[in-house]
Amino acid sequence: MADERHEAVGEQIGEISERISAPPHLRAAVARERLQHGPGGRRRAPRRALLALAACVAAGALAAATLLGGSPAAPTLAQAAALALSPATQPAPGVDPRDGRYVARAVGAVRFPNYAYDAPWRAAGARSDTIAGRRAATVIYARGGERVGYTIVDGAPLRVPASVALVRFGGVDARVVRRGDTVAVVWRRGGHTCIVASRTAGLGRLLRFAAWRA
Amino acid sequence: MTIAAASSARRTSVPGVTDATSGAGARRLDPRGVGDHLDRLFRAAWALAGNRDDAEELVQETYARVLAKPRWLRGDDDLGYLLRALRNTHLDRVRGARRRPAEVPLDGQPEPRDRVATREPHAALEAADLFAVIAALPRPFREALVAIDVAGLSYREAARAFRVREATITTRLHRARARVAAELRESAPAPAPISGGDHG
Numbered sequence: 492m493a494d495e496r497h498e499a500v501g502e503q504i505g506e507i508s509e510r511i512s513a514p515p516h517l518r519a520a521v522a523r524e525r526l527q528h529g530p531g532g533r534r535r536a537p538r539r540a541l542l543a544l545a546a547c548v549a550a551g552a553l554a555a556a557t558l559l560g561g562s563p564a565a566p567t568l569a570q571a572a573a574l575a576l577s578p579a580t581q582p583a584p585g586v587d588p589r590d591g592r593y594v595a596r597a598v599g600a601v602r603f604p605n606y607a608y609d610a611p612w613r614a615a616g617a618r619s620d621t622i623a624g625r626r627a628a629t630v631i632y633a634r635g636g637e638r639v640g641y642t643i644v645d646g647a648p649l650r651v652p653a654s655v656a657l658v659r660f661g662g663v664d665a666r667v668v669r670r671g672d673t674v675a676v677v678w679r680r681g682g683h684t685c686i687v688a689s690r691t692a693g694l695g696r697l698l699r700f701a702a703w704r705a
Numbered sequence: 706m707t708i709a710a711a712s713s714a715r716r717t718s719v720p721g722v723t724d725a726t727s728g729a730g731a732r733r734l735d736p737r738g739v740g741d742h743l744d745r746l747f748r749a750a751w752a753l754a755g756n757r758d759d760a761e762e763l764v765q766e767t768y769a770r771v772l773a774k775p776r777w778l779r780g781d782d783d784l785g786y787l788l789r790a791l792r793n794t795h796l797d798r799v800r801g802a803r804r805r806p807a808e809v810p811l812d813g814q815p816e817p818r819d820r821v822a823t824r825e826p827h828a829a830l831e832a833a834d835l836f837a838v839i840a841a842l843p844r845p846f847r848e849a850l851v852a853i854d855v856a857g858l859s860y861r862e863a864a865r866a867f868r869v870r871e872a873t874i875t876t877r878l879h880r881a882r883a884r885v886a887a888e889l890r891e892s893a894p895a896p897a898p899i900s901g902g903d904h905g
Contacts, residue, residue: 500882504835504854511832513747517761521743521768525736611758634758693798695762695769 520699523661566623566649568668568686572675575640575688579616579631596630598643601681603630604703612639632700637691639700649684651677661702667694676701734776734783739768742784746791748832749856753795753847755840757833767794785866788856792848792867838888839881846881849874854882 513521584596586605593602594614606612615633619626626645631638655666658676665678675688676697687700746767750760771790778786839847839855852863853874860878864871 496886497879497882500886501854501878504839504850504882504885505857507832507835508748508752508855511744511748511751513743513764514761517747517764518740518743520765521740524765524768524772525740693762693766695766699762699765 520661566625566627566644566646568649568651568675568677570622571627571642571644571649571677571684571686572668572673572688574618574620574622574627574629575642575675575686576673576690577618577629577640579618579629581617581619583614583616584630594630596628598626598628598645598683599681601643601683601685603628603641603643604700606632606700606703637689639687639689639692639697641685641687641700643680644684644686646683648679648682649677658698660698663698663702665698665701667698731777731779732781734771734778734786736772738783739771739787742787745784745856746787748836749788749851750791750795751832752836752839752851752855753792755837763791763795763798766798767791770794782862782865784856785858785862788852788858789866835885835889838885841888842881842884845877846884849877850881850885853878 584594584603586607587593587595587602592605592608594605596603596617603614605614607614612632612634614630615638616631618629618631620629621627622644627642628645629640629642631640633639651666655668658665658667663678665676668675668677673688673690674692674694674697675686676694677684677686678701679685685701687697689697743764747760747764750763750767751757754760754763767787767790771787776786839850842850848867849863852858852866853860858866860871860874864874867874
């Protein structure tokens with residue numbers, strides 16, 4: 492390709508690219524993240540960073556242990572996460588006819604989102620379970636081969652070890668636990684415990700699910 | 706605590722991106738300024754990932770990682786640093802996806818087409834086609850073209866960002882542009898949006 496055409500192709504690519512801007516919700520998410528790290532943000536010394544890293548590793552180990560085990564007397568995060576990762580046993584709920592931002596399924600006053608309202612994730616199935624005497628409702632969302640299970644456990648919030656890392660994202664205080672390729676995000680809404688878990692979606696996706704219209 | 710700080714140590718680091726943590730001349734990456742590059746990073750992410758939805762996640766994760774701790778840089782090339790972080794985060798995600806077992810969709814419904822919601826739908830569609838072609842390029846070509854034509858780095862900045870010689874970047878960019886032009890010339894109805902070699 493001649494040099495002039497070479498440059499012309501580059502200019503055209505640049506022109507097309509420049510017409511694209513980051514969407515407002517991404518801009519807002521980055522702004523929120525940035526605010527937490529402004530001039531007054533923490534400046535950790537290397538030693539403190541090492542301690543923080545050690546704490547993070549310990550928290551991860553504890554979180555993994557929590558996901559693996561737990562007290563049989565009360566619902567545990569392990570049980571809730573297992574439900575979120577389980578296959579659907581019921582058809583997907585339809586869109587709430589009164590409000591298209593939600594699907595027609597709820598636990599108490601806590602409704603399940605209709606992510607398809609503004610994202611390519613659709614409700615693909617559901618299930619209803621009882622764990623330690625508590626009702627737990629799950630909606631499974633899918634995008635192609637990816638899937639995320641969203642479980643709401645009725646009743647008082649489940650106990651989450653304080654050592655599990657706390658994340659503040661999009662106005663939601665959430666806990667993040669990992670085990671291998673499985674990621675789960677846990678938070679409280681309307682006095683209930685909500686958990687989204689996936690083996691295929693990343694942490695960013697799960698946090699966005701948790702913070703959706705928070 | 707931030708998103709990245711909440712995840713594992715691997716997640717909080719930006720693999721392959723070295724900070725100038727010691728020595729004279731280092732300055733801290735100003736978190737207030739990183740948002741200025743959001744549009745460019747989003748375009749670059751789209752061209753690297755090939756679709757808009759993954760691009761949003763990629764940008765978000767990149768910012769979370771970069772902002773998780775103070776970053777010390779030499780020089781004033783914030784965009785180059787962020788682009789390298791974006792590239793490395795993308796590679797991490799690709800490697801992670803390869804390790805995960807493939808899952809069968811819950812039902813037979815086709816995957817919904819990614820939404821394209823911008824103020825200029827026509828431009829977005831055009832960009833979506835272009836970025837899909839760029840995303841399919843071999844990695845070295847793709848990265849050179851994304852850095853220079855999509856993100857707007859100079860040849861020198863791109864070479865520094867990816868730690869290669871300027872001559873290497875130039876060669877890769879030339880080949881990348883030729884491939885993109887050829888691909889779009891084949892796939893687009895005449896006149897092609899980008900044509901190379903016909904008039905040169």
